[in-house]
Amino acid sequence: MVLKKAKRLWDRVKNGANQLSNEESPQSELKIVPRDNHPISRKDISSPALKVLYRLNNANYQAYLVGGGVRDLLLGLHPKDFDIATDAHPEEVHGLFKNSRLIGRRFKLVHVLFGREVIEVATFRGHHEAPALSANQSTSSEHGMLLRDNVYGTMEEDALRRDFTVNALYYCVKDFTIYDYANGLEDIEKRELRLIGDPETRYREDPVRMLRAVRFATKLDFTIAPDTEKPIFELSSLLGNIPAARLFDEVLKLMLSGKALKTFRMLRHYNLFGQLFPATERSLKQGPERYLKLVEQALINTDERIKQRKPVTPAFLYASLLWPALEERWEKNKSSGTPPFPALQQAAQKVINIQCKSTSIPKRFSLNMKEMWEMQLRLPRRNGNKAAQLVAHPRFRASYDFLLLREQSGEDLNGLGQWWTDYQASDENAQRKMSNSAREHGPRPKRRKRRPTGNSRSSTH
Ligand code: ATP
Ligand code: MG
Numbered sequence: 498m499v500l501k502k503a504k505r506l507w508d509r510v511k512n513g514a515n516q517l518s519n520e521e522s523p524q525s526e527l528k529i530v531p532r533d534n535h536p537i538s539r540k541d542i543s544s545p546a547l548k549v550l551y552r553l554n555n556a557n558y559q560a561y562l563v564g565g566g567v568r569d570l571l572l573g574l575h576p577k578d579f580d581i582a583t584d585a586h587p588e589e590v591h592g593l594f595k596n597s598r599l600i601g602r603r604f605k606l607v608h609v610l611f612g613r614e615v616i617e618v619a620t621f622r623g624h625h626e627a628p629a630l631s632a633n634q635s636t637s638s639e640h641g642m643l644l645r646d647n648v649y650g651t652m653e654e655d656a657l658r659r660d661f662t663v664n665a666l667y668y669c670v671k672d673f674t675i676y677d678y679a680n681g682l683e684d685i686e687k688r689e690l691r692l693i694g695d696p697e698t699r700y701r702e703d704p705v706r707m708l709r710a711v712r713f714a715t716k717l718d719f720t721i722a723p724d725t726e727k728p729i730f731e732l733s734s735l736l737g738n739i740p741a742a743r744l745f746d747e748v749l750k751l752m753l754s755g756k757a758l759k760t761f762r763m764l765r766h767y768n769l770f771g772q773l774f775p776a777t778e779r780s781l782k783q784g785p786e787r788y789l790k791l792v793e794q795a796l797i798n799t800d801e802r803i804k805q806r807k808p809v810t811p812a813f814l815y816a817s818l819l820w821p822a823l824e825e826r827w828e829k830n831k832s833s834g835t836p837p838f839p840a841l842q843q844a845a846q847k848v849i850n851i852q853c854k855s856t857s858i859p860k861r862f863s864l865n866m867k868e869m870w871e872m873q874l875r876l877p878r879r880n881g882n883k884a885a886q887l888v889a890h891p892r893f894r895a896s897y898d899f900l901l902l903r904e905q906s907g908e909d910l911n912g913l914g915q916w917w918t919d920y921q922a923s924d925e926n927a928q929r930k931m932s933n934s935a936r937e938h939g940p941r942p943k944r945r946k947r948r949p950t951g952n953s954r955s956s957t958h
Pocket of ligand 2: 566580
């Protein structure tokens, strides 16, 4: 329905665009689409974004809505956020809004804060080919990666510095027109993602654009244009040059978008997943089939929760994505004689340390992940009053969900998930009976004989 509406409006856009060839620069052909010929209405734009646009315009600066805000409205979707581009410098923007802060090193930006809504205001960027003279200007690394990009420029230059053509559309709130420098409107109609400029150069400048290609392809249901797609397979390893903290943020954007399963499959297709989760990728290739089932089921569940507007936590996501690598290492530790619990703890620490080299994991999440993993060993031990204690544990719910996930992926845990499901649905009396008759899962560990001298290692349970 939304798509049909967008299609009808598109016919109007096509027929109504004024083409102006830009004499000053032969790089782009500007199309200006008047209000009557496109579907964007001010009522679709959040009032904080409108306020920022108006205040910048009233202070005699140029200001446009740009990026995902324009793209998504043209596609009949609800934008996640609204980004604004202006010719005002960051300090000038900051001076206009008390409720703003200057952020970023690589890209200096201003965030204008309205309660929970953040409007990102970026100053038009210029070309970066000029030799870098100071820290304020563009610099690039030996791999062709842009380290800083704070050279300011014109609106046209800004458009051509953006990643995909469909992200380089500008909406003007003064006359309600859309400015299209890079043929983005046509690509929206074709539902195609196309990098602006030479794809390989653009990926080298910023390898995260490869992840963005996948994210937008799944989010928008677009295809990636052949020229834009081709270099990804060979350049995926450039992600190794990106700071781990930035990649953590990108993983969350990729996996918490509501299209995690599709995204995961596409990332693997382009050899990108292995760059983000190298240990998991190895286990998926070498390990049993149920590893892939577990990861995919976790992503299916994540997508479902997002659809139902239920909360999803990065800790659960990461605990699932790293489980195959964790289990393999745990088994290895056990088979070299370490008792199960310390074997699990050591494996957890190792897997997290290795992962943090690719994508960092903030402490608050890694602590929760470890607890969820350790609970997998504690959940089978539910006799006496242990079950009641476990249910009261702050990580019980997530750990129980994780247990179900393991069973869903084909791991045989002797009906443990069902036992916990029944336990939670029972009254106190029935719970006591269940606990009294609960047999611990699997054979009891043999008691270790006390060594005659000190220095004995003891397992924690
Ligand atoms: P969404 O907000 O829905 O994730 P978006 O397109 O708005 O999508 P943002 O990350 O909010 O993405 O960025 C806003 C705009 O900034 C983009 O549309 C694009 O024009 C530009 N941009 C962002 N990241 C890059 C990049 N790595 N290289 C070039 N341009 C970029
Ligand atoms: Mg955005």
